Amino acid sequence: MYERIKKSEVLPGLTLATMRTGVVGIVSLGASLLAGSRQTPNKSYDDDLVARMLKEGTKRHGKSELSDLLESNSISLSFSGGTTRTNVNGKIPTKKIDLGLELLAEMLREPLFSPEHLDNLKKRVVTEIAEQKEDTASQAFAHISREVYEESHPNYSQDFDQDIKEVQDASGADLQDFHAQYYGLGSFFIVMTGDVDHDKIADRLKSEFKNWKSGQTSYKPESGKIKKTSSAEKIVHMPDKANVDLVLGQPLYVDTHSREYFALNTAIEILGGHDFSARLMQEVREKRGLTYGISARIRGSYFSDSGYMSVNGIFAPSLWRQGLKVARSVLEKWAKVGVTASELKRRKDMVKGEYLVGLSNSAGVEKALMSILEQNRDLKFVDEYPKIIESLTLSEVNASIKKYIDPKKFVTVASGSI
Amino acid sequence: MPKITNHKSFRFVQIRDGISEYVHKGNGLRVLVYEDHSAPVVALNVTYLVGSRNEAVGHTGATHLLEHLMFKGSRKFNKKNGKGIWSYLGGTGAHMNATTWFDRTNYYELLPLAHIEKALDVESDRMRNSFILEADRKSEMTVVRNEFEWNENEPIEALHKQVWASAFQFHPYGTLTIGLKSDIENVSIERLQEFYKTFYWPNNAYVTLSGDITNKRALELVDKYFGKHKSAPHKIPIMYTQEPAQEGERHVTVRRAGEVGIVTIAHKVPNALDQDIFALDILAGVLGKGRSSRLYRALADKGLVSRASTSNNAFHDGGLFITDAFVAKNVTHERIEKIILDEYEKIISKGITDSELEREKYNTEVMIATSRDGALGVVEVLNETIASGDWTLYVGYLDEIKKVTKENVQNMAKKYLVNDQSTTGYFIPK
Numbered sequence: 001m002y003e004r005i006k007k008s009e010v011l012p013g014l015t016l017a018t019m020r021t022g023v024v025g026i027v028s029l030g031a032s033l034l035a036g037s038r039q040t041p042n043k044s045y046d047d048d049l050v051a052r053m054l055k056e057g058t059k060r061h062g063k064s065e066l067s068d069l070l071e072s073n074s075i076s077l078s079f080s081g082g083t084t085r086t087n088v089n090g091k092i093p094t095k096k097i098d099l100g101l102e103l104l105a106e107m108l109r110e111p112l113f114s115p116e117h118l119d120n121l122k123k124r125v126v127t128e129i130a131e132q133k134e135d136t137a138s139q140a141f142a143h144i145s146r147e148v149y150e151e152s153h154p155n156y157s158q159d160f161d162q163d164i165k166e167v168q169d170a171s172g173a174d175l176q177d178f179h180a181q182y183y184g185l186g187s188f189f190i191v192m193t194g195d196v197d198h199d200k201i202a203d204r205l206k207s208e209f210k211n212w213k214s215g216q217t218s219y220k221p222e223s224g225k226i227k228k229t230s231s232a233e234k235i236v237h238m239p240d241k242a243n244v245d246l247v248l249g250q251p252l253y254v255d256t257h258s259r260e261y262f263a264l265n266t267a268i269e270i271l272g273g274h275d276f277s278a279r280l281m282q283e284v285r286e287k288r289g290l291t292y293g294i295s296a297r298i299r300g301s302y303f304s305d306s307g308y309m310s311v312n313g314i315f316a317p318s319l320w321r322q323g324l325k326v327a328r329s330v331l332e333k334w335a336k337v338g339v340t341a342s343e344l345k346r347r348k349d350m351v352k353g354e355y356l357v358g359l360s361n362s363a364g365v366e367k368a369l370m371s372i373l374e375q376n377r378d379l380k381f382v383d384e385y386p387k388i389i390e391s392l393t394l395s396e397v398n399a400s401i402k403k404y405i406d407p408k409k410f411v412t413v414a415s416g417s418i
Numbered sequence: 419m420p421k422i423t424n425h426k427s428f429r430f431v432q433i434r435d436g437i438s439e440y441v442h443k444g445n446g447l448r449v450l451v452y453e454d455h456s457a458p459v460v461a462l463n464v465t466y467l468v469g470s471r472n473e474a475v476g477h478t479g480a481t482h483l484l485e486h487l488m489f490k491g492s493r494k495f496n497k498k499n500g501k502g503i504w505s506y507l508g509g510t511g512a513h514m515n516a517t518t519w520f521d522r523t524n525y526y527e528l529l530p531l532a533h534i535e536k537a538l539d540v541e542s543d544r545m546r547n548s549f550i551l552e553a554d555r556k557s558e559m560t561v562v563r564n565e566f567e568w569n570e571n572e573p574i575e576a577l578h579k580q581v582w583a584s585a586f587q588f589h590p591y592g593t594l595t596i597g598l599k600s601d602i603e604n605v606s607i608e609r610l611q612e613f614y615k616t617f618y619w620p621n622n623a624y625v626t627l628s629g630d631i632t633n634k635r636a637l638e639l640v641d642k643y644f645g646k647h648k649s650a651p652h653k654i655p656i657m658y659t660q661e662p663a664q665e666g667e668r669h670v671t672v673r674r675a676g677e678v679g680i681v682t683i684a685h686k687v688p689n690a691l692d693q694d695i696f697a698l699d700i701l702a703g704v705l706g707k708g709r710s711s712r713l714y715r716a717l718a719d720k721g722l723v724s725r726a727s728t729s730n731n732a733f734h735d736g737g738l739f740i741t742d743a744f745v746a747k748n749v750t751h752e753r754i755e756k757i758i759l760d761e762y763e764k765i766i767s768k769g770i771t772d773s774e775l776e777r778e779k780y781n782t783e784v785m786i787a788t789s790r791d792g793a794l795g796v797v798e799v800l801n802e803t804i805a806s807g808d809w810t811l812y813v814g815y816l817d818e819i820k821k822v823t824k825e826n827v828q829n830m831a832k833k834y835l836v837n838d839q840s841t842t843g844y845f846i847p848k
Contacts, residue, residue: 022456023791026784055709063719067710072777074784093784123721127746130677131724134847136571194791239675242570276489276504286504289557292564314568319560346509353511356530360457360629361792416571 001359002383005369006198010205013185013214017369017379018198021362027097027194028362029077030370031088031104034216035182038083038154045125045166046178047081050111052121053175054079057112066103075100077107083154084219084303085374086183094195098204105208108183115172125167133160139236140245140312140415145300147234147411148251148308150225155300155307184215189373194362221304226251229411236415244320244416246313248327250409253306254298254400256375262388263400265298270339270347271331272296272311277346283330284313290323291315296331302375309405317417324412332407338398351389422633427641435813437800438633442641445649446621450809451636452628452796460534460629461793463526464541465804468617470595471520471657471735477605477613478590479597482518483555483562484610488525489516490554493547495540503540510536513794518595521734522805528794531630535639542643545623550614552607559603566596573676573845574742580670581684581843585738589661619650624804629793661736668841676847678724679745681754684738686839687730690806695732696818697826698739698834702730703778704770704827705761706741710777712761713741722749722757734807738841739834751844762835769828782819 007017037044055077057063070077077090077100088108092100132138142157149156188209192201229251254261272280272295280294291313300307311331315323358364359382372381421438423430428440428449440449470481495501507514512529514537525544527537569575579594586592596602625644627636664686688694706713706728713726726743743754789795803811 021791022454023787025787026791028791064710064715067708068773068777071708071710072773072780074781091784091788093787120719120721123746124718124724127678127724127744130747131744134573134675134677241675242567243564275508277502277508285561287557289560290564292561292568314564316560316564316567319564346505349509350511353509353530353533354513355511356457356459357511357513357528360459360528361795363791 002380005379005382007379008198008202010202011185011209013217014188014190014205014209015373016198016202016205017189017191017373018196018201019193019365019369020196021194021365023194023362025094025195026362027092027094027192027196028366029088029090029092029100030191030366032189032370032374033086033183034084034187034219035086035178036082036084036154038219038222039182039216040178041152041154043166043170043174044158045163045170046174047086049081049118049121049125049167049170050175050178051079051081051086052125053113053118054107054111056117056121057114058106059110059112060106063112063114063117066107070103073099075103077104097201101201101204101208109212111179113172113176118172118175122167122170126164129160129163129167134238136238136241136243136245136415139238140247140413143234143236143413143415144247144249144308144310144411147232147413148227148229148249150227153225153306154222155305182216184213185209186215186217188215189370191366191369191373193365193369223253223304223306226253226306226308229409231408231410231412233412235418236413237418238416241416242317244315244317244414244418246315246320246324246327246412246414248311248331248410248412249308250405250411251306251308252298252404254301254404256301256304257377259388259392259396260400260403263392263396264404266344266347266389266392267339267397267401268296268298268309270343271334275350279330279334280311280313280327284323284326288326290319290326294327311410320414320416320418324414328407331410335401335405335407338401339394341394344392344394344397348390351386355386422637425637427645428637434810437813439809440637442620442645444645445647447640447644447647448624449637449640450624450626450800451631451633453632454628454790454793454796455630457793458531458630459528459793460531460627460631461526461528461797462534462537462541463524463626463797463801464545465624465626465801466523466617467521467622467654467805468523468613469519469521469805470593470597471590472617472655473590473593473597476601477609478593478601479562479595480601480605480610480613481523482595482597483559483602483605484550484613485516485518485523486558486562487550487554487610488544488548490551490558491549492543494543496549503544507537507540512537519805520591520595522801524801526794526797534631538639538643541625542647545618545620545644546647548614548618550607550611555607555610563599563602566599566602569596573672573674573678574680576674577672577680577682577843577845580672581682581841582738584668584670585664585684585686585841586661589659589735590657591733591735591737616652616655619654620644620647621649622654624809626797626800628796664839667837670841670843671846672843673846673848676845679751679847680845681743681745681751681758682740682843683755683758684740684841684843685834685836687732687737687739687834689734689736690732691808691811692732694830694833695730697822697830698730698732699782700775700778700819700822701765701827701830702728702739703781704765704774712764713743713758716757716761717743717754722746723754734805751846755842762831765828765831766835769824772824775822775824775827779819779822783816786816
């Protein structure tokens with residue numbers, strides 16, 4: 001696939017990657033700027049509020065005019081802040097690419113920051129946070145993050161009421177400062193896939209983003225501020241909930257560019273990947289009927305930060321304790337004995353198929369390429385990934401479990417009507 | 419692609435917009451094929467014309483529970499012989515699953531071309547040779563019950579259950595597909611087996627293939643794997659219950675612990691093949707799709723709700739035109755309801771603008787183009803139009819949308835957004 005990708009440095013600090021796929025008349029777009037909440041640890045919502053203010057009007061087009069312009073041309077662009085980066089996702093009809101890129105640039109470069117629009121946005125965001133507050137999964141993951149990370153870690157989730165207060169206290173001046181400081185050319189990626197013409201897009205981007213100020217170019221991955229945990233248990237009591245969300249987490253740091261990362265990730269996929277043949281699904285759902293879904297994965301390490309391994313599942317309030325017991329026993333056996341040669345072979349075969357399936361539409365290709373760029377890998381990685389997995393040995397995979405995983409360090413959080 | 423009209427086992431029906439339709443001469447299985455050679459993958463979907471509309475009190479949720487049991491094993495694919503369905507197909511890297519809704523049940527796989535015969539083999543065996551065992555019902559019942567519990571955790575799900583139940587008091591659409599908890603727990607294996615024996619036949623199914631496969635090869639493989647099945651020895655039962663006319667507005671309330679209130683306003687609409695549906699789809703877009711929609715501007719832009727959306731949910735036997743709004747703190751449900759109804763009234767009295775009409779038409783055109791991005795998108799949309807009663811709705815939809823006028827939209831608002839046909843729901847956090 002790599003030979004079908006076109007990449008160019010459109011401007012210093014702006015990288016464009018494109019790939020033509022089979023779709024006609026449609027382009028999938030992703031953009032990513034190094035502007036995240038880790039820059040403003042005491043104002044962790046500023047990044048997201050800035051991202052969302054981009055749709056609240058620009059200096060050239062008022063809010064309503066901008067929405068009309070986007071939607072009457074079927075240009076969808078959504079903006080969201082994250083711990084490290086601000087992301088744009090969208091679809092643009094091929095014949096509207098010029099307008100789409102013009103509006104993208106305008107929104108990124110010249111947001112209006114109207115105080116009235118900010119007030120209304122804050123009210124909406126406060127309501128969204130209130131929805132998370134009543135959601136068992138959001139509560140479980142917020143609490144587990146507090147168990148595995150120190151408060152100063154970028155992935156630490158504070159209390160939802162603190163989130164609400166931060167949003168209510170956010171000032172237009174702070175948001176404009178954030179925009180001025182972190183938005184700009186530097187580590188700015190744009191990926192467009194589908195019915196695309198690379199050279200035309202590159203020319204357009206060059207004209208739209210020329211003379212844009214510099215933004216951030218690097219950040220320091222956080223690899224130390226994780227807690228020492230034990231097999232403690234925390235219950236989050238929530239009334240009137242028919243379902244319990246259970247999360248087990250063990251902090252860890254593994255270099256995402258190392259073979260060990262791929263080995264550990266492969267081992268965790270065998271334990272709790274989305275495949276129904278994964279051990280947890282087989283034992284907890286298929287054999288015992290205790291859950292609709294249970295899985296395991298590494299979280300929080302995407303930007304080379306320290307993260308944690310999670311096991312999470314959903315259970316009836318009367319069955320969660322039994323579910324926990326079975327999940328822990330599967331986890332313990334996996335950590336002690338490791339995976340088998342046949343499981344590893346099967347996983348390798350799956351990856352070959354998943355590679356073809358995952359990259360069979362323009363949105364899948366866009367996400368894969370953006371992930372590669374954001375993690376500072378060469379785009380050749382798109383073809384190398386299945387080869388890396390294919391080259392892993394059983395001893396490498398099992399050694400990674402031994403090195404990084406200790407079931408005694410998994411803290412448990414259960415949220416619901418317990 | 420070459421049109422195949424004289425296949426020994428298939429009767430050619432039509433080709434529309436690149437999608438070819440055939441019927442198997444031996445068993446009545448309907449087949450749709452769409453070639454897209456842009457990636458070396460194929461999507462396979464088998465749609466059975468049975469859904470929760472074929473259920474009644476005592477066995478609500480049975481179609482969905484049966485769908486789960488259909489993964490537990492069949493004569494050729496089972497755990498005992500080391501070929502469980504999930505492990506056999508999952509090992510190919512396939513993206514696969516099944517879904518059940520009001521009017522249909524479907525099983526699908528998106529997988530590398532090299533493995534397409536494996537998926538066809540599984541689906542063929544699943545169609546006629548599934549085990550449907552009591553031991554599997556016991557273990558899977560609690561899985562499905564947990565899916566029910568998981569849905570129940572969501573306030574919007576809890577509210578929609580009550581709204582549909584109030585709007586459809588006799589027709590099976592009044593019970594959402596997941597069913598009642600007591601029915602999930604107690605439906606007998608005999609009932610599920612009966613369901614399987616009644617509905618899982620080639621002449622009650624569509625096989626759809628999309629992707630890197632030629633028409634010729636697709637027909638050859640479908641014949642190889644499904645041609646051996648006989649058609650049902652009985653008539654597939656017709657679901658004849660009709661909802662009696664609604665004669666007045668209805669209100670439901672759900673009070674639970676929670677943080678955010680919700681207002682849902684629903685109005686009855688005709689079936690998905692009715693000519694009125696196209697203008698109703700445009701109306702839904704104008705009212706509640708995107709930031710330039712009227713309700714977004716009247717509610718979300720003012721911070722009164724976190725979001726508001728409108729959708730026209732038309733199915734085989736009718737449906738509901740629904741607006742949902744998630745209410746901000748210190749704002750009353752009544753105020754939100756009034757604003758929504760005022761916006762409805764503005765369209766009833768003054769209609770929509772030229773630019774709103776053009777916007778919705780263009781967005782529809784782009785949405786349809788987007789559905790052809792990858793092999794799975796095509797079969798997903800076809801699956802829903804098959805369930806509606808006519809797969810060609812997919813290829814004819816845009817032409818019908820283009821014919822809609824402003825007057826049509828205003829007339830549909832007048833005809834359907836009337837109090838007598840409404841059901842309003844409040845989720846009130848306590």
